Amino acid sequence: MRRLSGNAAVFVLSAALVGAIGWLEGTRPGGLSLPRLTAGLVTLDLLIRAGVFTIILVGLNLLMGYAGQVSLGQAAFYGMGAFFSAIFTVKARQVGIPLTLSGAWWWPWVVMGLGAALVGGFAYLIGWVILRLRGHYLAMATLGLGVAVFIILRENLGLSRLDLTGGFDGVVGIPRLRVGTYPLWPLHRYFFLVWSFALAAVALGLNIVDSRLGRALRAIHHSQVAAETLGVNVPRYKAQIFATSAALAALAGSLYAHFQAAVVPATFGFVPSLELVLMSAVGGMASIWGAPLGALAILLLEELLRTRLRLLLPGTGGELEAVAFGLLLILVLLFWPRGLAGRASGPLRRPIPTGGAGQSVRPAGVPRA
Amino acid sequence: MRRVGSGGPHPPPEEAVRTATEQAIGVRQVSSPRRSLPAGQWLGGVLVLLVIGLVLWGRRHGFGLADYLQFLVDGLQAGAIYTLVALGFVVVHRVTGIINFAQGAFVMLGPMVTITIYGRGWPLPPAVRLLLAAGLAAGLTAVVGVAVYRLAVHPARGASLLTRIMITVGAYVALQGVALLLWGPRSYVLPAFSTLQMADRTFLVGDVLFKAQSLWIWVTAGVTLALLALFFERTILGKAMRACAADRLAARLVGVRVDTMATVAFGLAAVLGAVAGIVVGPLTRPAYDMGLEIGLKGFVAAVMGGLVSFQGAVAGALLLGVLETLWAGVTLAGFKDLFAFVVLILVLLVRPHGVAGGEEEVGGS
Secondary structure (H helix, E strand, C coil): CHHHHHHHHHHHHHHHHHHHHHHHHHHCHHHCCHHHHCCCCCCHHHHHHHHHHHHHHHHHHHHHHHCCCCCCCHHHHHHHHHHHHHHHHHCCCCCCCCHHHHCCCCHHHHHHHHHHHHHHHHHHHHHHHHCCCCHHHHHHHHHHHHHHHHHHHHCHHHCCCCCCCCHHHCEECCCCCEECCEECCCHHHHHHHHHHHHHHHHHHHHHHHCCHHHHHHHHHHHCHHHHHHCCCCHHHHHHHHHHHHHHHHHHHHHHHHHHHCEECHHHHCHHHHHHHHHHHHHHCCCCCCHHHHHHHHHHHHHHHHHHHHHHHCCCCCCHHHHHHHHHHHHHHHHHCCCCCCCCCCCCCCCCCCCCCHHHCCCCCCCCCC | CCCCCCCCCCCCHHHHHHHHHHHHCCCCHHHCCCCCHHHHHHHHHHHHHHHHHHHHHHHHCCCCHHHHHHHHHHHHHHHHHHHHHHHHHHHHHHHHCCCCCCHHHHHHHHHHHHHHHHCCCCCCCHHHHHHHHHHHHHHHHHHHHHHHHHHHHHHHCCCCHHHHHHHHHHHHHHHHHHHHHHHCCCCCCCCCCCCCCCCCCEEEECCEEEEHHHHHHHHHHHHHHHHHHHHHHHCHHHHHHHHHHHCHHHHHHCCCCHHHHHHHHHHHHHHHHHHHHHHHHHHHCCCCCCHHHHHHHHHHHHHHCCCCCHHHHHHHHHHHHHHHHHHHHHCCHHHHHHHHHHHHHHHHHHCCCCCCCCCCCCCCC
């Protein structure tokens, strides 16, 4: 494949870049550091968060850009992963796990894998039914799912006596990850870890796109009926990709939990779900490389809004961010639907206008005369 | 796929014409039992079982008849609010084929603008001031609704369904952000309509407590429904909008300006949302983020009614209000908002066309 070699080159380049940044921050040669080189804009903290979002976005792009299935509740899976890790490491004793297990260095890693697998399995079951819906209905159903998970997390899973999720306040004191006695902690080590996962997710995504599953997804996106007619098992493929995207989001959630050492439900509500969609749109939904690009672009923009705009418009804080996100989402979709990494012929390309007055709003399903 | 805008297979033309005709002359689709009856009955059965289950569960708490009547009254009050919001979804969806995710923002703008204008202290009697503020708020929200359509939705009319969905979502986020910018994160107080103070009048009928504001809500909802019916039945504009809902192409062929009708639909939906927000305002302490929850519930109600039928939306909204109140009464109060989504998923899975809906393409690209 022609594109594959290009992808491989970009992949190696990204890995080298990650290595260089990690090395720079780890050793600080001659007092140089990332914030100093970028006037305080880019920090390791930002890059780690970008890596976490990249993992989610790879799944989301496969789901939305390739399979054409909207998800406005992706942060729910992210939150489920984060809280799974938080609960089974911090509150291990309350859920009946002996200290010999929960004290071992490999325990958080097991929890992380288990969380991703369970969330993926849950999404597979949900996806089998929910993805029967299409268009607006699917959008609303996933939005509803996201809000429902958020409420359940906020309400202590309905088991207020156990106090597992900590209600509004969340869980604090999540341990850092380590391998044996080697802690993955000063930020630059964790940066390596997160971006290893992120690049692995990108590689996975690139492989899925060019696999049988990827071709099936594009067929479903183009026309579900045609795909079915050709023998594509539509519900199974949709559920599979939904589960994959959920498992990736859960993994990202675990990584986030061990990074922040604290999780609160508000991080995984409605607006974060939309932030993910915005990142996906800006990076280019129909592209795997859009995932890291979109995450970086939006986080940088956020940082710019937070630090620079406050100087211009004193007295404004996070409010402006929300306005900017909404407007940006609209503008990107209207004028730049392919995003940063878009190709000329992505699945989301704008339709060719067909004749003057004929292109006003039309009822779905009413054939053109 | 691209030519029909939102994609999906073309139904056979004759079926589409029949559908359009039936919709235009208002025939409910009871004549096709294959589609509407079994699933509808099934869903009805599930809902009845749900009610019985909840009532029996409530017995464990020792609830008596008075408690259930109280749930009914509170539920009908919530249902009246959901009705107004749901009608906003239905109007926009019928005329433009779009689900307007920004509907919740209209619900939030209504009371917030009202409170701001009311608090300006114009030298008028308080009651007049409140009425004026409410009227101005509804008008301003209508302008916002029209702006959302003209600036965001209309330019994307040729784009994929996915794009159009996310554009209205973006509009919601932007409006909520503007509200946060203008009013900050704190919640506000809208005075009760009958006392013009925070405290509201209440009265007991038997053992059931009625709030004066509930009466305002019911009266407003009733009057709004009547006005809407008059508008769609008796005015040229209303009839033209119904023509668009039935068949946009045919409507255009007979000279209806489809884009204008879509603009009017957004304005109308915004007014409905604003009115809902204003009348419920004294009961909820309005804040910038109140729109999401109430908007989603309005959508659930609209879906229960099939998204195209006004009667269905009213029935769905009242049912949702009552069931939800019952649910919150017998389970955890914090789980109240969960119920709507359980119902949503249930309804969508059993019958994506809703309970009373007609033919509606569910597919997307």
